[in-house]
Amino acid sequence: MSLFWRIFLLNAFVLFAAASLLLLGPVTVSTPVLLTEALILCAGLVVMLIANAALLRFGLAPLQRLTRAMSTTDLLRPGSRPVVAGHGEIAGLIRTFNTMLDRLETERAASSGLALSAQEAERRRIAQELHDEVGQSLTAVLLGLKTAADHAPDALREELHQVQETTRSSLDEIRRIARRLRPGVLEELGLTSALRALSGESTTPDRLTVRHHLDADLPPLGPDEELVLYRVAQESLTNIVRHSGARRAHLSLRREGGALVLLIRDDGHGTGGAAEGAGIRGMRERALLIGAELSVGPGPDGGGTEIRLTAPLRERGE
Incomplete structure (x- = not known):
């Protein structure tokens, strides 16, 4: 049964019950309306609204659970699926939502795998270039500084040694970065x-x-x-x-x-x-x-x- 007919029949049941009470019951309406009659009619209306609200809440409860699941779903934290409950369109909607979650999680895992594989490949390339290009260039600079310091006058030699230490520290840092980008020990x-x-x-x-x-x-x-x-x-x-x-x-x-x-x-x-x-x-x-x-x-x-x-x-x- 579709959602439309379920809601329609629930409301029809409440209205039919109210009409039956008015037709078969001893209650009559005077002109002008008496206070007791107005109170009885108001009480009946309240009972009708409460009964209608209770029936609709019971019938639409699966939709409320589905709404909560939609608002809390995180594809990075796969969890339990909403329980398929209700009838007709409601149960079909919950099943469709669960199927959609399965597909989205599968597609996200596949796309994340491709992205992370590309990221690891780029890290290896950068680490290799740091080691081969920048590392070798700094090593050549260190050798040149050592030769210059050996032939430099005493006043300049100390400054060249300080530049050597700075260059050596930079070379060590680049090697450390390369190791983090491409864990060769792993x-x-x-x-x-x-x-x-x-x-x-x-x-x-x-x-x-x-x-x-x-x-x-x-x-x-x-x-x-x-x-x-x-x-x-x-x-x-x-x-x-x-x-x-x-x-x-x-x-x-x-x-x-x-x-x-x-x-x-x-x-x-x-x-x-x-x-x-x-x-x-x-x-x-x-x-x-x-x-x-x-x-x-x-x-x-x-x-x-x-x-x-x-x-x-x-x-x-x-």
Whole structure:
């Protein structure tokens, strides 16, 4: 039955019941209308409106649930679908909405995968150019400065040494940027070694200490899964260094049942209820590529920030 006929029949039922009471009941209307008669008519009208509202609310309740689902749906946080309830057009509308969500999530995952693959390729290209072009140029500058300093008078030699140190620091910084853009240790030594190296790079002598705990019996992972786990850990530690004001951070990777859990905690000032930025949304997009779930919230003691990535383990043949 269509929505139109359901609403029409509900209202017809209420009006028919009211007309039956007027025709078959002992109530009559005088001219002019008496006060008691007016009160009875008003009470009957109120009863009709309440009955009509109750029936319509019951009939349209599935639409209200669908409206709430539409207003809270986030493709970066896949959740449960609205339950198909009601009849006719309402049930068909809910089924269509669920089908649309499935299609949108599939299309978003595919497009995000292509975009992130292109991003990784561009990062590798930039890292290669930094290493080959800029790195070699700065190395040549360092050699030239050393030769010039060896033949320079004493008054100028000290200044040339200072320029050498500045150039060497710039070369080290460029190499560090290239390593972050293209994690060679991840490709060559695997995820565990890459996370250890990342923890060491994020530790600062004067402010932040990053400790790590990585299970020794981690299952073998595919290259996409390793890259997602590494990038999420990298982005999390970068946010801690830049924004959290933390003194200590902890990174762990362990197996919990049929899932792999990456956990990053810090003792900083937390998110403060701020809206999620591009970094966290980027992590959510990466998590969707491997069917993982990402949660961001306060630490277990209510302070700092905790980022948890739960990735389901799959058989290697899948």
